[in-house]
Amino acid sequence: xxxxxxxxxxxxxxxxxxxxxxxxxxxxxxxxxxxxxxxxxxxxxxxxxxxxxxxxxxxxxxxxxxxxxx
Numbered sequence: 001x002x003x004x005x006x007x008x009x010x011x012x013x014x015x016x017x018x019x020x021x022x023x024x025x026x027x028x029x030x031x032x033x034x035x036x037x038x039x040x041x042x043x044x045x046x047x048x049x050x051x052x053x054x055x056x057x058x059x060x061x062x063x064x065x066x067x068x069x070x
Contacts, residue, residue, distance in 0.1 A: 002070040003039040005060060011036065011044075012056045021052045027059075043068035 011030050015022045024047040031041045046066045053059045063069050 001039045001042070002068050003037065003043055004070050005063075007037060007040045008043060008059070008063060008069075009056065011040070012059050016056060021054055022059075023047075023052060024049050 011027055011034075012022075015026050015030060019026065024044060027044040027047070028041065030036075031044060043063055043066075046068055047053075047059075047062055051062075053062070060069070
């Protein structure tokens with residue numbers, strides 16, 4: 001099920017304070033460590049493994065293209 005960007009944004013922003021590039025696994029690790037809502041976890045899980053994201057805008061675009069943003 002899709003979720004609002006406002007649910008993803010804090011995780012994405014936090015990740016980019018730690019690293020300048022992030023993968024699906026980086027976002028999921030933060031989700032699992034913080035008991036994040038299942039819809040957000042599913043959204044990040046839909047991202048292709050191995051793709052490096054370099055900005056919140058890239059992540060948002062990818063989630064949008066996968067139909068994960070409400």
